[in-house]
Amino acid sequence: KAGVTQTPRYLIKTRGQQVTLSCSPISGHRSVSWYQQTPGQGLQFLFEYFSETQRNKGNFPGRFSGRQFSNSRSEMNVSTLELGDSALYLCASSWDKSYGYTFGSGTRLTVV
Amino acid sequence: QQPVQSPQAVILREGEDAVINCSSSKALYSVHWYRQKHGEAPVFLMILLKGGEQKGHDKISASFNEKKQQSSLYLTASQLSYSGTYFCGTESGGSNYKLTFGKGTLLTVNP
Numbered sequence: 001k002a003g004v005t006q007t008p009r010y011l012i013k014t015r016g017q018q019v020t021l022s023c024s025p026i027s028g029h030r031s032v033s034w035y036q037q038t039p040g041q042g043l044q045f046l047f048e049y050f051s052e053t054q055r056n057k058g059n060f061p062g063r064f065s066g067r068q069f070s071n072s073r074s075e076m077n078v079s080t081l082e083l084g085d086s087a088l089y090l091c092a093s094s095w096d097k098s099y100g101y102t103f104g105s106g107t108r109l110t111v112v
Numbered sequence: 113q114q115p116v117q118s119p120q121a122v123i124l125r126e127g128e129d130a131v132i133n134c135s136s137s138k139a140l141y142s143v144h145w146y147r148q149k150h151g152e153a154p155v156f157l158m159i160l161l162k163g164g165e166q167k168g169h170d171k172i173s174a175s176f177n178e179k180k181q182q183s184s185l186y187l188t189a190s191q192l193s194y195s196g197t198y199f200c201g202t203e204s205g206g207s208n209y210k211l212t213f214g215k216g217t218l219l220t221v222n223p
Binding site: 004031033035042043044045048050055056058090097098099100101102103104105106 | 114142144146152153154155156157158159161199201203208209210211212213214215216
């Protein structure tokens with residue numbers, strides 16, 4: 001079966017711009033989480049959605065937002081990009097967290 | 113608080129064993145273990161739940177000491193394919209839906 005699909009794979013943006021990243025979970029998975037991965041901070045939780053509702057949010061500024069659609073696809077948006085937002089953004093989906101999360105390959109965002 | 117993983121890096125020869133530790137200052141509900149190879153997505157290995165049993169498959173197993181809020185990942189008779197960065201992700205509540213990851217342990221298995 002198809003895995004977690006993230007688009008685009010790579011993005012280069014300029015400071016001050018905004019960006020939208022997309023995640024299509026595994027069919028049947030209703031939970032979608034987003035993580036930011038950087039060499040210095042590692043994997044940091046952004047937010048988690050289930051059935052279009054945000055159930056938890058990490059310690060990121062309000063510039064980071066997300067949403068989930070009725071088909072479980074999710075998007076995250078970062079407004080007013082800063083150089084420090086350069087990172088690998090990973091999406092993970094789950095049918096039930098006791099079975100673990102399946103990660104997508106990520107979107108590599110570079111802010112210049 | 114981010115869990116602390118040790119060691120930060122370990123180099124093995126094929127066939128040797130390794131233990132990776134994950135320690136938290138908070139009471140834990142569950143501990144997840146993932147492996148990430150360079151340029152790839154993290155891959156789920158196993159989950160240990162509070163009150164649950166030690167888990168394992170093939171030559172990779174893990175334990176969870178609830179009193180000490182520690183988990184250990186055991187890799188026995190390591191294979192070249194075990195190389196990668198291992199992350200523990202901890203959850204402090206059953207309704208948390210948020211994993212807090214350690215900084216990772218880089219495992220290199222050489223022939």
